[in-house]
Amino acid sequence: MSRPLTFxxxxxxxxxxxxxxxxxFGLVAALIGDGVWDMMGWLGLLAPVAAIAWALIARKxx
Amino acid sequence: MxxxxxxxxxxxxxxxxxxxxxxxxxxxxxxxxxxxxHELNEVLLHKPWTAANADGRKLDLDRxxxxxxxxxxxxxxxxxxxxxxxxxxxxxSRAPDAPAGQFSFQPIDQTSGDAxxxxxxxxxxxxxxxxxTDMFAGLxxxxxxxxxxxxxxxxxxxxxxxxxxFMRRLPFGTVRVGRTKRLRWLDYHNLLxxxxxAWVLVVGLTGVVNTLAVPIIAYWKDTQLGELAAxxxxxxxxxxxxxxxxxVKRAQAELPGMQLQFVAFPGTDYSTDHHYxxxxxxxxxxxxxxxxxxxxxxxxxxxxxxxxxxxxxxTLSLSQPLHFGDYGGLPLKILWxxxxxxxxxxxxxxxxxxxxxxxxxxxxx
Numbered sequence: 087m088s089r090p091l092t093f094x095x096x097x098x099x100x101x102x103x104x105x106x107x108x109x110x111f112g113l114v115a116a117l118i119g120d121g122v123w124d125m126m127g128w129l130g131l132l133a134p135v136a137a138i139a140w141a142l143i144a145r146k147x148x
Numbered sequence: 149m150x151x152x153x154x155x156x157x158x159x160x161x162x163x164x165x166x167x168x169x170x171x172x173x174x175x176x177x178x179x180x181x182x183x184x185x186h187e188l189n190e191v192l193l194h195k196p197w198t199a200a201n202a203d204g205r206k207l208d209l210d211r212x213x214x215x216x217x218x219x220x221x222x223x224x225x226x227x228x229x230x231x232x233x234x235x236x237x238x239x240x241s242r243a244p245d246a247p248a249g250q251f252s253f254q255p256i257d258q259t260s261g262d263a264x265x266x267x268x269x270x271x272x273x274x275x276x277x278x279x280x281t282d283m284f285a286g287l288x289x290x291x292x293x294x295x296x297x298x299x300x301x302x303x304x305x306x307x308x309x310x311x312x313x314f315m316r317r318l319p320f321g322t323v324r325v326g327r328t329k330r331l332r333w334l335d336y337h338n339l340l341x342x343x344x345x346a347w348v349l350v351v352g353l354t355g356v357v358n359t360l361a362v363p364i365i366a367y368w369k370d371t372q373l374g375e376l377a378a379x380x381x382x383x384x385x386x387x388x389x390x391x392x393x394x395x396v397k398r399a400q401a402e403l404p405g406m407q408l409q410f411v412a413f414p415g416t417d418y419s420t421d422h423h424y425x426x427x428x429x430x431x432x433x434x435x436x437x438x439x440x441x442x443x444x445x446x447x448x449x450x451x452x453x454x455x456x457x458x459x460x461x462x463t464l465s466l467s468q469p470l471h472f473g474d475y476g477g478l479p480l481k482i483l484w485x486x487x488x489x490x491x492x493x494x495x496x497x498x499x500x501x502x503x504x505x506x507x508x509x510x511x512x513x
Contacts, residue, residue: 092316099312101320102342109346116476117469119433124476131483134343138490141321141339 101137108133154313161306162502168299169495175293175355176492178280183473183484185273192270199235200260207258208393209411212237215261216254223252224386227418229410231255236264249286287362294359301352304345311342330504337497340490347487354467364464365417372455373420376443379452383421384414390449392424398451399426399442407431409439414446422446433475437465 112130115123181188207215213225216239223241230237235258242251255264282289315338323335369377396411406428412418419425423443429436439461443452457465469475473484 093319095312098315098320102308102311102345105343106346109344110350113347113350113470116480117434117437117466123433124480127476128479128483131347131480131487134347135483135486135490137321137343138340141323141343145319145321146323146325 105134105137149313154310157306157309161303161310164299164303164306165498166502168296168303169499171293171296172300173492173495174283175280175296176488176495178276180485180488182273182276182280183481183488185268185277186474187478187481188273189268189270192272193266193268195265197234197265199257199264200262202235202259204259206235207261209237209396210391210393212256212258212261213239213392216256217241219254219263220252224415225413226251226416227410227412228392230408231267234264234267235259290359290362294356297352297356297359301349301356304341304348304352307341308345311338314338330501330508333497333500333504337494337501340497341494344487344490344494348491351471351473351487354471357464357467358471361464362417364460368458368461369417369420372458373423373443376423376452377420379420379445380422380447384423384446389414389446394449395424395444395446396426398444398449399424399428402442402451402454403428403440405431406440407436412441419443423452437469437475438462439465 108130110130112127112133114127115130116127209228213228217223217225220241223243225239225241227240228237229240236255237258239254239256240251241254253266253269255266256262257264278284282293285292314334318335321339323339324331392411396408400408407430409427409429412425412427414423415421418427418441420443422445424446425441425443427439427441429439438457440454440456442454444450445452473481
């Protein structure tokens with residue numbers, strides 16, 4: 087972990103911002119309609135949960 | 149970010165979190181079963197039931213009201229609501245001298261006048277709901293939880309600010325499992341916290357709005373119904389009221405295409421002392437949550453006004469589904485529960501990080 091690299095704000099918040107946007111889209115989509123809209127709502131809110139699963143499986147560092 | 153700025157945000161994050169964490173843990177724990185209120189009530193209260201005369205004529209609303217009040221002598225009607233999937237009318241009444249918030253609730257079979265079984269409001273869930281809403285402390289309890297919610301929102305925002313300096317050298321999602329236990333939990337706290345950010349903010353802020361329900365409705369009544377309320381000197385007594393059934397039909401004629409949701413009787417928080425307030429909701433998924441009342445003069449049965457709700461009542465109405473998570477089927481509720489559990493881990497790990505920092509600080513000193 088002795089990389090000299092440091093991330094800028096944009097890089098630090100890129101993924102969290104996308105996940106937040108997907109969550110908000112999901113929260114609103116399920117409110118707007120039924121059927122397909124509800125499904126888009128589930129997918130939107132699944133994004134943060136999936137991101138955690140991915141991080142816990144793929145991104146563990148020693 | 150300068151070190152002094154980071155220290156400032158750390159201070160904000162630490163203290164807002166410390167004050168609200170215990171209450172937020174309670175809210176997350178009680179909220180978890182409440183997400184599934186509908187399903188749990190169905191299981192806990194399950195009783196096979198069919199209307200007495202499913203194909204017969206329905207009793208008119210005046211008759212239903214008379215039947216209900218005859219079973220609660222001395223009580224006055226407060227609300228009447230209508231089940232969507234069975235011919236049942238729910239009559240809420242109260243003794244004139246009962247303490248605030250104390251009501252009798254009777255589901256009544258509209259085909260016979262017999263009592264129908266409860267399908268909501270199991271005592272266990274009611275207990276959790278009240279703990280979650282006001283901790284059995286009424287309006288002050290509600291407002292107190294609103295303040296805790298605001299502190300939580302500040303804690304979340306300050307946490308996001310602090311996420312940046314912590315992640316300067318770490319790619320998104322890094323969890324350092326091979327180092328100290330504290331570092332591992334710091335990474336979990338940051339990851340779980342930042343990923344659930346949008347959901348937590350929406351549920352937190354809508355929760356805060358919901359704690360303002362009582363003042364919002366009181367302000368609405370004052371400003372929107374004030375003129376109507378001043379129409380008569382004394383409240384419309386039970387004996388001088390016109391037909392409820394005709395009042396509801398009159399209101400329905402004025403708002404065709406909308407669904408009848410509930411009636412607020414004269415003298416309640418949702419009406420004046422002189423009117424039946426007949427509330428309707430729209431029939432699209434979005435307008436289903438928005439209500440519009442038609443006010444019917446309780447003495448004459450004449451239409452007094454249709455009052456579309458102002459923006460702040462609409463905000464309150466939309467804050468309810470967005471807080472409860474009950475508007476997108478069971479999968480949405482399951483996601484709600486998962487995100488709630490994640491929030492519990494963020495809260496718990498936050499306390500752990502604070503405690504472990506304190507003990508290591510003491511060890512150094």
